[in-house]
Amino acid sequence: MIAELGQVFLSLALILSLVLATVPLYGAHQNKPELMRMAHTLVIGHFVFALAAYLALTAAFLNHDFTVAYVATNSNLLLPWFYRVSAVWGGHEGSLLLWILMLAGWMVLVSVFSKNLPRAFVARVLSVMGMIAVGFLLFTLLTSNPFDRLLPGPLDGQDLNPLLQDPGMIFHPPLLYMGYVGFAVAFGFAIAGLLGGRVESQWVKWSRPWTLMAWAFLTVGIALGSWWAYYELGWGGWWFWDPVENASFIPWLIGTALIHSQAVTEKRGAFPAWTVLLAIAAFSMSLLGTFLVRSGVLTSVHAFANDPERGMFILGFMVVVTGGALLLYALRAPRIMTGKGFDFMSKETMLLLNNVFFAVSAAMVLLGTLYPLVIDLMGWGQISVGPPYFGAMFILLMTPVVMLMPLGPFSRWGQDNLWRVMFPMLATLAGALLAALVIVAWLDAWSWRAVTGWMGGLWLIAGSAHFLFDRHRSSRFGVPRHQLGMALAHAGVGVFVIGVAMVESATYERDVRLEPGQTVEVAGLAFTLDEVVSVKGPNWIAEEARFSVRRDGALIEKMTPQKRRYHQSGQTMTQVALRPGLFQDLYVAMGEQMDEQTNAWSMRIHIKPFIRWIWGGALMLAIGATLAASDKRYRLARKQQAAAVDVNAAPSRP
Amino acid sequence: MKLRFLCWAWCVWILSGHVLASAIEPLPFRSELEEIRFKSLAEEIRCTVCQNQSLADSDAPLAQDLRQELFAMIQDGRSDQEIRNFMVERYGDFVLYKPPLASHTLLLWGGPGVLLLIGLVASWRVVRQRRRLLQS
Amino acid sequence: MIRLLTPLVVFIGLIALLIVGMQSAEERKRVDSPLLGRPIPNLELPRLHEPDNKARTDERLGEPWVLNVWGSWCQSCRVEHPYILKLSENAGVPVVGFNWKDERADALRWLRQFGDAWAYHMVDFEGRAAIDLGVYGAPETFLIDHRGIIRHKHIGPIDEQSYADLMVRIGTLRDEASQ
Known part of the structure; x- marks a missing residue:
């Protein structure tokens, strides 16, 4: 019953989204306020039905309704309730439902927070987003209905993929989708801007906080995925340049370029066409990511079940959305040079360079991801493009970015002088380089990666600190939030760079054979395997190794890696033991039993220096973007806009 | 096993x-x-x-x-x-x-460099145009 | 206008690539062997039934033959087994088994249960010889011509369609050998 209800809710949401995609747009075109005003109601209704459908599926999971095919494949009687709630997005169909719900949520937010913007503009934005909702609802209902029945239903389900039975995995997909879907807002604003032909800097200003928030979500989503892979896959790696990872990284790179180009367009009116193009590209690449993950076109470790029919639907949808948007762009994009002029040394040039490097990086990742496909289709054989390619290229492309980044905030709009910018920074630069050498010497981690990583990272952190210090001294009302956010984000990049350099250059990793009672010495730490015992979980059994870790004879940690076997699927999985630390993680993974008599096991012991800095840096990026998005200049701008409208409206009253 | x-x-x-x-x-x-x-x-x-x-x-x-x-x-x-x-x-x-590195991977290895070059040349031309605006 | 159209053109190219790519996704899962057109590596391996009597790949020179990689642990080998029977009956060339990463007792039991259609079996329990052949999964089937050159490799279980294809290819090899 509840599944049928869910289906009805989804269909109702589809009808509302169809109306939303057309009527307010027509109203904006014909200048009919009563039609435009409908958008708000429609958006609310659409959200309510999407939420109801989502809750219906959740209820089916909680009630163990295995007559719903999706529940039967992704759940199980023994699965704890919190994983049943998160199992809703554990497979293809349900994750689409989450997509839809989030899109509906973003639309409500846009509708509520844009009360002060021109009505026609908001109506267009919501209509464009409505079109996207139509596409995803059709996709779900036609090819991937999560409410399909399986009659007669099995007595028990097949269980959720064990890899997904993990707290990190509860939050990774929702945050990632929040980012993907959030770019739909920037896309909607850009298309509405093209349709309305308004002065560019205005809509760019309105869309900035939305873009920043979407980018912040995407950042956290990607970081969570990386963190999850680190402890769940048991390899100790944090990024694999897998096609699926690249699929989320490309929109991130383009989004990074977008938030910087928006700054130029808003403040100086320059590059409006480029900003529109980036907004289109960011969302289109999110769609492409969805396609790559679900179509089976590329081989990946963590793809959904492959289905060419679904792939074709997403491609068709992309043709409509992106193709339509690019056509509109070709027809309506501003062709005359707008905005103010600037010189070779100026903030505009700095941001332009940022855009060149980030756009080329995105293109590089896309090229590397699709190149094996091209080669194969041309009949030139089969090749693999993996971490050695992406890693080398990315470092080459990002080195100039790291070198120039601290200078960007100091440079002035329009015209500046390199020496004026550089001179006050020289002491900071020298200090950062010197500190890097001292730290590397102290850590005794001499390698070119560690040295350059510390130099680059400290240069970014020191540069940001210097910037904040300057602003604090020169401003009477404190540093505005958007500058605080930017400095925090730039420093976050520095933290990230240091983390990556240390993990890649100074990781200690060793595979050992251990019998109970034996001890292995690793970098001043003694790992003693006390015993190997069998333990039981709700839906698995496991062999558990119990380690005592001592430094100079004093116990510092008990570690218990496991090798789990899930009842229903029969899959085995390593559950690593971790001791996280600000400066190093201890990481123990259990291998195979090597000898039954002595109960000897193979174990992998890692010591990962500074790995938390990688995710810490990403978190700083996201917090920085959130701070910037919450700056009062965006709220003020809206109020002024509203005031202006009121003033204009006043004389016409009787 | x-x-x-x-x-x-x-x-x-x-x-x-x-x-x-x-x-x-x-x-x-x-x-x-x-x-x-x-x-x-x-x-x-x-x-x-x-x-x-x-x-x-x-x-x-x-x-x-x-x-x-x-x-x-x-x-x-x-x-x-x-x-x-x-x-x-x-x-x-x-x-x-x-x-x-072979003839069929030339585009892979050289592509990003070429794109970067195009991007930098394009930026240089954009800035040159914009400078005129500044002087007038 | 033309410059503004560039993104659209690039996008259309991308979509075309993805459409073609999706249609060939299944084929691309099979990795072509670089050994095609090259002589089969010289291997000397024990026979399954007579472990002391070693079989060599170069002793088959002079006539085309088939080398079929299988293992008792391999589900798909059971699926293709009827076609192995048909192949050894109808192809008119020896079909040699390559028992890979197995255990002797398991392999013999499997053959008793399903029937032994192969001329004889070479065994590679450690899987080192298989590396020289570029084997990466079971079942795989190699066609070798009378000069000892690997002419074709079929990856995955043989089905109706690939059986017909193999028969045609074997016919060609036999014609070449008799000339």
Whole structure:
């Protein structure tokens, strides 16, 4: 019953989204306020039905309704309730439902927070987003209905993929989708801007906080995925340049370029066409990511079940959305040079360079991801493009970015002088380089990666600190939030760079054979395997190794890696033991039993220096973007806009 | 052991499932250098049966065999390039995560550089145009 | 206008690539062997039934033959087994088994249960010889011509369609050998 209800809710949401995609747009075109005003109601209704459908599926999971095919494949009687709630997005169909719900949520937010913007503009934005909702609802209902029945239903389900039975995995997909879907807002604003032909800097200003928030979500989503892979896959790696990872990284790179180009367009009116193009590209690449993950076109470790029919639907949808948007762009994009002029040394040039490097990086990742496909289709054989390619290229492309980044905030709009910018920074630069050498010497981690990583990272952190210090001294009302956010984000990049350099250059990793009672010495730490015992979980059994870790004879940690076997699927999985630390993680993974008599096991012991800095840096990026998005200049701008409208409206009253 | 074999046959031909365990085996390296070479080679060679994993990360039986072979070759004193050639002769360029520089990979290796050049030249021209605006 | 159209053109190219790529996704899962057109590596391996009597790949020179990689652990090998029977009956060339990463007792039991259609079996329990052949999964089937050159490799279980294809190819090889 509840599944049928869910289906009805989804269909109702589809009808509302169809109306939303057309009527307010027509109203904006014909200048009919009563039609435009409908958008708000429609958006609310659409959200309510999407939420109801989502809750219906959740209820089916909680009630163990295995007559719903999706529940039967992704759940199980023994699965704890919190994983049943998160199992809703554990497979293809349900994750689409989450997509839809989030899109509906973003639309409500846009509708509520844009009360002060021109009505026609908001109506267009919501209509464009409505079109996207139509596409995803059709996709779900036609090819991937999560409410399909399986009659007669099995007595028990097949269980959720064990890899997904993990707290990190509860939050990774929702945050990632929040980012993907959030770019739909920037896309909607850009298309509405093209349709309305308004002065560019205005809509760019309105869309900035939305873009920043979407980018912040995407950042956290990607970081969570990386963190999850680190402890769940048991390899100790944090990024694999897998096609699926690249699929989320490309929109991130383009989004990074977008938030910087928006700054130029808003403040100086320059590059409006480029900003529109980036907004289109960011969302289109999110769609492409969805396609790559679900179509089976590329081989990946963590793809959904492959289905060419679904792939074709997403491609068709992309043709409509992106193709339509690019056509509109070709027809309506501003062709005359707008905005103010600037010189070779100026903030505009700095941001332009940022855009060149980030756009080329995105293109590089896309090229590397699709190149094996091209080669194969041309009949030139089969090749693999993996971490050695992406890693080398990315470092080459990002080195100039790291070198120039601290200078960007100091440079002035329009015209500046390199020496004026550089001179006050020289002491900071020298200090950062010197500190890097001292730290590397102290850590005794001499390698070119560690040295350059510390130099680059400290240069970014020191540069940001210097910037904040300057602003604090020169401003009477404190540093505005958007500058605080930017400095925090730039420093976050520095933290990230240091983390990556240390993990890649100074990781200690060793595979050992251990019998109970034996001890292995690793970098001043003694790992003693006390015993190997069998333990039981709700839906698995496991062999558990119990380690005592001592430094100079004093116990510092008990570690218990496991090798789990899930009842229903029969899959085995390593559950690593971790001791996280600000400066190093201890990481123990259990291998195979090597000898039954002595109960000897193979174990992998890692010591990962500074790995938390990688995710810490990403978190700083996201917090920085959130701070910037919450700056009062965006709220003020809206109020002024509203005031202006009121003033204009006043004389016409009787 | 048998069960994993079964699962593996399934993985290759029927399902696109996951090999969930990771490759952990203590090997008797003679020196740290050998161990480092082993790790870096195992990371740049692709496990052909897997979904997209390197030899270092995969627990598939073929990956285990290839790691043994890799270990034996390192003990034999063969150079990194000899070992890569050994793999390529048997499994093709597909096994290398770092594609060789050849005519058909020219676009791959050169593409980003060319794009960067185009981007920088375009930026230079944009700024030159914009400067005029400044002077007028 | 033309410059503004560039993104659209690039996008259309991308979509075309993805459409073609999706249609060939299944084929691309099979990795072509670089050994095609090259002599089969010289291997000397024990026979399954007579472990002391070694079989060599170069002793088959002079006539085309088929080398079929299988294992008792391999589900798909059971699926293709009827076609192996048909192949050894109808192809008119020896079909040699390559028992890979198995255990002798398991392999013999499997053959008793399903029937032994092969001329004889070479065994590679450690899987080292298989590396020289570029084997990466079971089942795989090689066609070798009378000069000892590997002419074709079929990856995955043999089905109706690939059986017909193999028969045609074997016919060609036999014609070449008799000339």
